[in-house]
Amino acid sequence: xxxxxxxxxxxxxxxxxxxxxxxxxxxxxxxxxxxxxxxxxxxxxxxxxxxxxxxxxxxxxxxxxxxxxxxxxxxxxxxxxxxxxxxxxxxxxxxxxxxxxxxxxxxxxxxxxxxxxxxxxxxxxxxxxxxxxxxxxxxxxxxxxxxxxxxxxxxxxxxxxxxxxxxxxxxxxxxxxxxxxxxxxxxxxxxxxxxxxxxxxxxxxxxxxxxxxxxxxxxxxxxxxxxxxxxxxxxxxxxxxxxxxxxxxxxxxxxxxxxx
Amino acid sequence: xxxxxxxxxxxxxxxxxxxxxxxxxxxxxxxxxxxxxxxxxxxxxxxxxxxxxxxxxxxxxxxxxxxxxxxxxxxxxxxxxxxxxxxxxxxxxxxxxxxxxxxxxxxxxxxxxxxxxxxxxxxxxxxxxxxxxxxxxxxxxxxxxxxxxxxxxx
Ligand SMILES: Cc1cc2nc3c(=O)[nH]c(=O)nc-3n(C[C@H](O)[C@H](O)[C@H](O)COP(=O)(O)OP(=O)(O)OC[C@H]3O[C@@H](n4cnc5c(N)ncnc54)[C@H](O)[C@@H]3O)c2cc1C
Ligand code: FES
Ligand code: FES
Numbered sequence: 001x002x003x004x005x006x007x008x009x010x011x012x013x014x015x016x017x018x019x020x021x022x023x024x025x026x027x028x029x030x031x032x033x034x035x036x037x038x039x040x041x042x043x044x045x046x047x048x049x050x051x052x053x054x055x056x057x058x059x060x061x062x063x064x065x066x067x068x069x070x071x072x073x074x075x076x077x078x079x080x081x082x083x084x085x086x087x088x089x090x091x092x093x094x095x096x097x098x099x100x101x102x103x104x105x106x107x108x109x110x111x112x113x114x115x116x117x118x119x120x121x122x123x124x125x126x127x128x129x130x131x132x133x134x135x136x137x138x139x140x141x142x143x144x145x146x147x148x149x150x151x152x153x154x155x156x157x158x159x160x161x162x163x164x165x166x167x168x169x170x171x172x173x174x175x176x177x178x179x180x181x182x183x184x185x186x187x188x189x190x191x192x193x194x195x196x197x198x199x200x201x202x203x204x205x206x207x208x209x210x211x212x213x214x215x216x217x218x219x220x221x222x223x224x225x226x227x228x229x230x231x232x233x234x235x236x237x238x239x240x241x242x243x244x245x246x247x248x249x250x251x252x253x254x255x256x257x258x259x260x
Numbered sequence: 261x262x263x264x265x266x267x268x269x270x271x272x273x274x275x276x277x278x279x280x281x282x283x284x285x286x287x288x289x290x291x292x293x294x295x296x297x298x299x300x301x302x303x304x305x306x307x308x309x310x311x312x313x314x315x316x317x318x319x320x321x322x323x324x325x326x327x328x329x330x331x332x333x334x335x336x337x338x339x340x341x342x343x344x345x346x347x348x349x350x351x352x353x354x355x356x357x358x359x360x361x362x363x364x365x366x367x368x369x370x371x372x373x374x375x376x377x378x379x380x381x382x383x384x385x386x387x388x389x390x391x392x393x394x395x396x397x398x399x400x401x402x403x404x405x406x407x408x409x410x411x412x413x414x
Contacts, residue, residue: 004277007321029319033299036279036317045276049322097385099305099312099363174384175300 002038004029009047016046017133017152028152030108031070033100053107053154056080063158067107071095074106074119083158084126084165087183091122091167096175111153113144113202116177120144120203121195122167125185129157144202163187166257168250169198172237179237180246184254190214194226194251199243200235209251219255223248261324265289266333272320280306280315280323284330291331291358295387302386305359305366306330312366331358334365341403348402350395356388364400373408376401 007029010016020026025043029035035042053066058079065074071092074080080088095101095118109117110130120140128140133152140156169181181203182196192213197203209226232243263270265287274283281304284292295303297316304316307329331338338361345351345361360383367374367382374382379400388396 002277004275004319007276007319009322031317032319033317037298042277045319047319047322093381094384096299097302098366098382099302099314099385100299100317102308102311102313103299103317 002035003041004045005042006044007047008044009050011050013048013051013133013152013154016048016051019044019046020152021150028108030068030105031103033104034108034112048107048152061160063160065106065156065158067105067111067153067155069106070102071104071106071109072098072101075101084161084163084185087122087126087165087167088119088158091118091169091181091183094118094169094171094174106156107153110140110156111151115200115202116181116198117203118167118169118178118181118197121181121183121197122165123156123158124195124203124205125165125183125193126158126161127193128159131155131157141205144204161185161187162189163191164258166254168253168257170246170250177237180243180250182247182250182254184213184251184258186213186258186260194222194254196226196230196247196250198237199230199232199247200237201231201233204230206230213255216260219252222255223251226251261321263320263323263328264326265328266330267327274320276319276321278320280318280320280328283320284315284328289330289332293355293358295355295359300387301356301359302363303356303359305362305386307362307366307369310366310369312363329362329365331361334362338365340406341399344399344402345396348395348399350391350399352390356386356390360386360388360396364403368404368407374404379404 023043027042029045029047048068053068055066056077057064075089075093123140129137130143131137131154165185167183169178171178178198181198185193193210194206195203206226208229209222212222212225227244227247232240234240293303295301299314299317305312306315309327363386
């Protein structure tokens with residue numbers, strides 16, 4: 001059971017950050033879905049509700065998504081529906097149910113780097129960046145490799161890309177976690193990217209397979225490269241071998257959907 | 261703190277780690293059911309500013325200044341749906357019904373004339389151990405059809 005001893009909703013991000021680092025067990029509260037199923041004692045729960053971080057801004061060169069934006073707001077956003085085949089909307093649309101997505105926040109999921117995250121592979125192929133209060137703006141790809149350090153994710157920045165992108169996942173039932181998920185992007189400028197997540201470790205770009213996709217190599221070769229270069233593991237959802245097998249299938253499905 | 265529940269302002273003392281489900285049940289809103297307590301089943305659904313959320317996972321302190329609606333607050337509006345659920349044999353133990361009805365109210369608030377696919381997608385988070393969903397979908401479609409043809413009734 002979760003215990004939260006005190007609650008505060010600061011009016012500035014500076015105040016929120018100072019409170020966060022003041023004590024080890026002070027913690028940011030997102031939509032609380034994950035916090036709720038934990039069994040920690042939180043000294044001070046810091047709610048970002050007053051910081052105006054709930055937005056999806058359509059700017060000239062990028063789209064900015066505020067940290068407290070809900071997954072449902074991402075799913076139904078017209079701006080995101082019209083961006084790269086609506087990949088971000090699709091990626092969140094199978095997460096539990098509407099009532100859940102009305103609460104779960106995008107910043108929480110990205111900052112926590114969950115292995116099963118359906119959003120992370122998509123953000124990776126789109127070259128997203130994260131804007132952290134203390135560390136500033138960094139590439140999501142680099143952020144995912146970093147050691148955990150207390151910070152506040154303010155927003156996710158997605159460069160406006162001209163291309164097609166698809167998300168695919170394999171889950172036993174709707175609402176369950178993905179056994180494997182992935183995203184593929186092919187830009188009009190010829191660039192291409194493949195990212196695979198829920199292996200069960202966090203999403204990663206398959207660099208060699210992405211290059212092979214860019215060079216328009218045969219599908220068999222792209223699949224082979226991805227299965228070789230990424231590491232797969234075993235958990236209750238599936239074995240390492242099963243995931244490796246699924247990876248090839250996932251890439252085929254994504255390639256069929258995205259076309260050339 | 262003060263909570264706006266079904267358009268009534270109610271004074272209540274809450275702990276920082278109290279979730280809305282506990283607060284609502286302690287205040288006597290017993291339509292709000294407790295199930296998984298882990299955001300997975302949908303039985304604890306209530307409306308927050310007209311949209312469905314899971315009360316088991318929503319911190320009560322956060323709800324200050326917002327409008328909470330439970331099944332007790334939409335009795336009249338939901339009566340047709342309740343009747344259709346009974347007619348279609350879509351209720352067995354009935355435990356999931358309040359959460360389902362609140363989700364349908366939210367669906368109505370959000371989507372005009374939803375397709376069957378949209379209804380299924382919207383209600384994906386409402387688990388029912390007894391009925392197999394078909395009866396529920398029939399009832400919901402009848403209810404939504406009635407609404408579109410006789411909007412003055414509902
Ligand atoms: C039953 C269940 C099923 C799920 N299924 C899926 C699924 O299929 N696919 C999927 O992708 N996800 C799934 N999730 C994860 C879901 O998307 C997460 O709950 C969500 O991403 C975390 O959001 P939250 O708002 O609930 O975070 P919280 O639980 O509030 O917070 C999670 C963590 O993030 C920290 N945090 C919150 N906001 C910030 C911020 N702005 N900056 C820094 N740290 C922050 C918190 O301190 C906490 O450590 C599931 C979760 C549950 C509970
Ligand atoms: S009790 Fe809230 S989702 Fe199950
Ligand atoms: S009727 Fe029993 S859970 Fe739905």
